[in-house]
Structures are given as structure tokens and as C-alpha cells.
Amino acid sequence: VSTFRNVVLLSGGVGGARFAHGLAQVVDAERLTLIVNTGDDLVHWGLYVCPDLDTVMYTLAGRADEARGWGLRDETFGVLDGMRAFGAPDWFALGDRDLATHLVRSEALARGRSLSDVTQQLCAALGVRTRVLPMCDTPRRTLIESCDHGLLAFQEWLVKLRAPRVKAVHFEGADTPTAAALAALDAAELIVIGPSNPYVSIDPILSLSGVRERVASKPTIALSPIVHGRAVKGPLAEMLRELAGSAPGAGAIAVHYGELLSGLVVERGDEASVRALPVLGTNTVMGGSTDRARLAREVLQFAEGLK
Amino acid sequence: VSTFRNVVLLSGGVGGARFAHGLAQVVDAERLTLIVNTGDDLVHWGLYVCPDLDTVMYTLAGRADEARGWGLRDETFGVLDGMRAFGAPDWFALGDRDLATHLVRSEALARGRSLSDVTQQLCAALGVRTRVLPMCDTPRRTLIESCDHGLLAFQEWLVKLRAPRVKAVHFEGADTPTAAALAALDAAELIVIGPSNPYVSIDPILSLSGVRERVASKPTIALSPIVHGRAVKGPLAEMLRELAGSAPGAGAIAVHYGELLSGLVVERGDEASVRALPVLGTNTVMGGSTDRARLAREVLQFAEGLK
DSSP states (O other): OOOOSOEEEEEOSHHHHHHHHHHHHHSOGGGEEEEEOOTTOEEETTEEEOHHHHHHHHHHTTOBOTTTTSSBSSOOOHHHHHHHHTTOOOSSOOOHHHHHHHHHHHHHHHTTOOHHHHHHHHHHHHTOOSEEEESOSSOOEEEEEESSSOEEEHHIIIIISOOOOEEEEEEESOOOOOHHHHHHHHHOSEEEEOSSOIIIIIHHHHTSTTHHHHHHTSOEEEEOOEETTEESSSSHHHHIIIIIOOOSSHHHHHHHHGGGOSEEEEETTOGGGOOSSOEEEEOOSOOSHHHHHHHHHHHHHHHHHHO | OOOOSOEEEEEOSHHHHHHHHHHHHHSOGGGEEEEEOOTTOEEETTEEEOHHHHHHHHHHTTOBOTTTTSSBSSOOOHHHHHHHHTTOOOSSOOOHHHHHHHHHHHHHHHTTOOHHHHHHHHHHHHTOOSEEEESOSSOOEEEEEESSSOEEEHHIIIIISOOOOEEEEEEESOOOOOHHHHHHHHHOSEEEEOSSOIIIIIHHHHTSTTHHHHHHTSOEEEEOOEETTEESSSSHHHHIIIIIOOOSSHHHHHHHHGGGOSEEEEETTOGGGOOSSOEEEEOOSOOSHHHHHHHHHHHHHHHHHTO
């Protein structure tokens, strides 16, 4: 359906993962690369957990628990039971089969292998043919400066405290993207910014050395994660009000990404909020895999039209 | 029942753990110390696993799966399923609730806490009041020099290869016992060597600096792990033939421990195989908790009689 030889998707967790699932159905695997946020990775129960990478891998593998919004389907929680009995923190739940991912990854990292390497291994084992790249192989952490609870690690803010009001978002650690991510951006004929939270899912990727200018130099389409004034998932609507002083809508997303964008895909009815940018209004709330493929096709067609 | 102010049990896994469970019922917690073999500890799936310590803790907590012979009762195996799907080694199975133990322990060790410390924490969480000491806080590994497969890590020999023929047993790593173990031996008025494999469960403890001479200086009773020419569990009968050239029986156990022993408790009918040592013949195959307490009482009574 698309004449773009190389397409790169910048992605966070759920929204980006579902759109990735759509793209993977309509773009050949060798022409598609996903660059995934790792700013909200955490060490939990001593294991290295990559929530966004895992959501992307599990969604592409058709094994994500989409009703729950995280982890694997048909999961059990025996380890969590055991951890609770030991008084270990249980605010970040990990299922038993999911835990195997974190064990394999943690062991590989401890042996000195890179996150890119082990992600490739995990994808292969899960039957995911799409190229999935972590944005970094070195730790880069998204920190939330909250209004009422000081500086918080990302998952503590999001999961433990349920996203209290935000004053600012900070990134900590080396701003070095993986060489593979930079090469994919260099080769890209189209960059798509998935319908993920711009502040905490996409900005961490854009904040890396060399990424923003590469994205700016290519045709780039974003998908607005806002539907009828609310985020499909997560606290984005509140963040747009608090951090940008904007009403949550596609217009605020357009302003946020500014000159990076060649076009914006928005929920039908939200077109008018966007100024001075080509806009495609459609149904952006993705259902099952057919619906995801439909949206991916529409986005590629829209990008073709902007050539 | 006993006038011994301080009793120390040297223990391996299942047999020692069951006898420990008996002793814990008849000796006050503040007068009983278990020193447990850690020579067969292993790092598995990146986690630090202590098979003998865990069997002892779980057995004392009344939560061991005694039919299976390892791990916890009412266990699930979701992580194992997940690890299999990733092609990780599955010859050493860990249950989901059991895995919580290894996660808590591994994380604590990674933070620089000692194995003694984290064992105390795990025991407290499991409701185990008996003092359980690992023999070492530093790595000390039992290696098996096999006749046909070269030098093997202990669990590889026992679990993966199902105990092929043994040429020799070696110990690797610093021979430093914990200070608490030495202090317990110094304070002991009676030392009991549990019905564990002398070569691979008890010798690792005796091989530590300062342990053998302390055991030799105190009243010491061993329980023979041989019943009707066979080990209740494990490959001891074969090892006695291969390593000592002895028929498997209490006599071979008596010869193995030699001058360390003040007396030996043997399966009824096996008394005659023991020379020049006080012997108690009784039913040494332990059933449930009442039967374990019965055996513990008989052993203490026998030791009283040798005073």
C-alpha cells in the first residue's frame, strides 16, 4: 500500500504498540523499524523491566492482555503472591510468564549483552518479525517533578501514586541513542510518531542526541493520542493542561511537536483545533487487528498525499 | 526432654530438614541451631538458589512439598513455562512461589547483604523460629569429578545428569564458615549430624576451616541415611560403593565420620554393621511431624545416655 521504502515508528506503550501492530500488517517487516521508549524502564524485584518494549513485543506477538492493558494474556500471579508474603513491594505487578521475559533479559544484561541484543532475542522467541529497537542501550530515565510529591521515578509516579499533578518532566542519564536507531532514522523515508503520550513516551526518544534533527529533516506524521478531550489511556489530558496550559486536543499535540510534523492524524471532529498543518480526521481508537491495519493504511495514504 | 543447653544440627536437604523439623518440636528455639550446607547453591536463571537452605526453611515452615521432594506445596509453574518458551534451561525446575524466595534473596545479595542476613529475613517471613545458619556467607562450591563426564557443578551432576558415577568430590572457594556457625559449634553441648549424604551434604560443612576440630571436641551423634542398603533419597548407596568400596550400610557411615562420632543412630537391623561405637537402632525413616518428633526424642535420649 505504501511507496515508502523505510518507515520508522516512534513508540511508547499501549497506543504506540497497537498502531505498530497495524503497521506491521501493512508494511513488509524489512521496511519497518520501531524505536521504543525505554525512559520508563525500572529495576523491580531486582529484575530489569522494560514496560514499553514489552508491551510492543507482546502486542506484536498477539499475546498482550489488551483488556488489562499490560502484561500477557492467560497469566498467573504466583510469584506476586510469594513476593507479597515476603513483604516485597506489590504496587508494580508482574505475571509469572511475563517474569520469564525479565529473567531472560536481566541475566543477559548481567552477562554484558546489550538491551538491543536481548530485545532481538526475545522478539525472535516470541515470533515477532518486526525490527524492534530500544531507543537506548544505556540507562536513560524519565523523572517526574510532581507538584506535591517532589521528584519521582516514572513508574512510582504513574503506577504507585497514580499520576499526581506534574510540574516538569526531566531526563537523566546519557542521551546516547543506539547506533541502530540513528541508522534507521537516517534511512527512513517516513517517520510516524505513534499515539503515545508526547511528554513521557515520545519526548524521551526525541531528547536523545541526534534524534530531533533527524526527525525534523524527514516527512513526519504524528497520531494524536487525544480523543474527545481525553487520552485513550493515561494522564495526558491533565498534563496538557498543567504543562502547556492547553485544552487537551489535537491542536495541543500539533503545538507540542511544532516544526517536526508534516501532518497530524486526529480523531474525527478534532480537525479544527489544528492550525497550519495538514490534518487527517479519522477513527483513531483502535479495536482489533483489522482495525489497526485499517488505521495504518489510512496514515500511510495520508503521508503519500503529502509527498 | 533434653538437658543439653545448646544443640547444633548439621544438615543437608530433605533428610536433614525432616530431622530438623523433629528437633524443632522438642528443643526450645533458643537452644537449637541448624548449620546448613550451601555447597550445592547455584545461580539459575540469574537468581541465587540455595536448595538445602530452602528445603530446611520450607520444611520447618510446614510448607515443603514432601511428596515431590523439593519446593513448596500448592505451587504453580508459570515462570517455568515462560522460560521454556524462551529456550532457557528447564532441567532445574523452580515454582512460582518458590521463585519469590530466590528473587528476594538475589536482590538482597546484590545490595550487599549477607546470605546469613537474608536467610534470617526469609525465615522470619516464613514463620520459622528456629535459628537457621548457612554454613558460609561466601561462595563455596561442591564439584563432582565424575567417571564419565569430567568435572561437574553439583546440580548439573545430581539433577541434570541424574548422578552418574563419581570418582571424587571437591570443594572450591574460600573455606570460611560464618562466625555465627563457629560460635554455635563452640556453644554446643551436643552436635547432631543429620541423615544427609555425608559426601555432598555434610562433608562440605566439615571441610570448612575450624569446623571439623570443633565437631571432634564435642559429643556428636550422627544419623545414618542408609535404610536396608539404600539411601532414602539420592545416590548415596552408589557413592559408598564407588568412593569407599563399602557395602551401603550404617557401618560405612560410621567409618566415614570416624573419630568425630560419639554414637550412631541407625535403621533397626543395621546395628551389627557398626563396630566399636555406641549404636541406637530404631525406625529412622521419618513420616509426618509426630514421627519426626519421636525420632528427635530418641536421638536426644540416646545422647543423654552417652554422657
